[in-house]
Amino acid sequence: MSATILVIEDEPGIQEVLKFSLGQHGHEVLVADDAESALGQLRGALPDLILLDWMLPGMSGIELARRIRGDARLKEVPIIMLTARTLENDKILGLETGADDYITKPFSPRELMARIKAVLRRRAPQMTEDAVEIRGLRLDPRSHRVFAADKPVELGPTEFRLLHFLMTHPERVYSRSQLLDQVWGDHVFVEERTVDVHIRRLRAALEADGHDSLIQTVRGAGYRLSATPD
């Protein structure tokens, strides 16, 4: 699965490197040269993760991180700080401002990818490429396929994302609003009842192998994917 990543970095060289290697891993990359431009971008659709350089012209990265964490709409977005120094207090300060992780320059693309994956797995499991399996139903983001007892299941794009989200967040109820935010996107506006329709299509696709019972309706609350039957 690919995530949208906002890179806030003023050095064009590093910008390019990041754009390239993130792109290689299937991530969508947005770039900002400074804090102001970053804030502008954040007014639109939210990225799934922010890569933030510690040293920026104008408002520093730390200050920017603080602002992001102080904003109701943005505070849930994971931040990884890029820092040039390895001083111990830098790390502490960086983490105190609300960064989810930090990485010191120079860094290997491999290390960066590993950290991104770790952060995403913690904050947004459906953004990682890990396959998920629950009671014989297996979803593999890499091949973008779903198997029910080793038999392929045909799903539309939205049903796939929906199932992916639910499988990476099982045993928990999500309201229609929450599902719209998580599966459709932050600034997408569709009717809540549309979720019902996609749930129904998803159930229909899983019905052949009896896995439709995984998806449970919680009246008055939303939907839940659970290995325990009702």
Add this chain to the structure above:
Amino acid sequence: MSATILVIEDEPGIQEVLKFSLGQHGHEVLVADDAESALGQLRGALPDLILLDWMLPGMSGIELARRIRGDARLKEVPIIMLTARTLENDKILGLETGADDYITKPFSPRELMARIKAVLRRRAPQMTEDAVEIRGLRLDPRSHRVFAADKPVELGPTEFRLLHFLMTHPERVYSRSQLLDQVWGDHVFVEERTVDVHIRRLRAALEADGHDSLIQTVRGAGYRLSATPD
């Protein structure tokens, strides 16, 4: 989800549109033409949300937002900014104002409603999500499930909320009207006797595993959930 919304907007046309479409969705609407009038209104009962035009005669919307955020009594009130679509605004208007979201004119009523809903949900006090367990009866708000000795218990929405409240406030008597306030909501007009019926249904659901004895009637006072039998 109906709320009281303060609209701060000087253009009578937009004022009317907002009043109409917010009203359509069951929201209570207060209107202010400028910052002074708005601050006057805010001295009274607090609205649940503020819709604030960025361009206002006199004190600008941004300045007003800053004041609101700087006021201890007002700073928790969510703000959605209405902005005109110009590039300069995008650059200048960061997050410094502390707005919870922005919407650019012209906007569709549907989009506005969606954002209002999203903001209200985000700010909504989410009740504690920790699971509660008393004598083998376990209630988990996250999955919205109740287990009696590891076997699922079927409950309607109201019974679930009722049990949740009682389990998080055990060993204490609550009168019918207290339960109505706590479980049904503050300003709800419902007969007190209705509580009896839901208590009964809750007991019936718990009876299969003998947990109905947890819910005790205190004659002349109300109901109590207690681990100690009568």
Add this chain to the structure above:
DNA sequence: TTCCGCTGTCACGAAACCTTCATCAAACCG
């Protein structure tokens, strides 16, 4: 171009649910 798959929306009907009411049982009080 047409065809086809996907999406979002709507309308309708079924099911679950809430509230109220009438009635019965139990507890309390003199």
Add this chain to the structure above:
DNA sequence: CGGTTTGATGAAGGTTTCGTGACAGCGGAA
């Protein structure tokens, strides 16, 4: 022990929520 108060119970009516089928718009493929 009668009368009274309080709670339990069962059923009915109305409302809300959910599932389902249909359909138009859209964009890409043929």
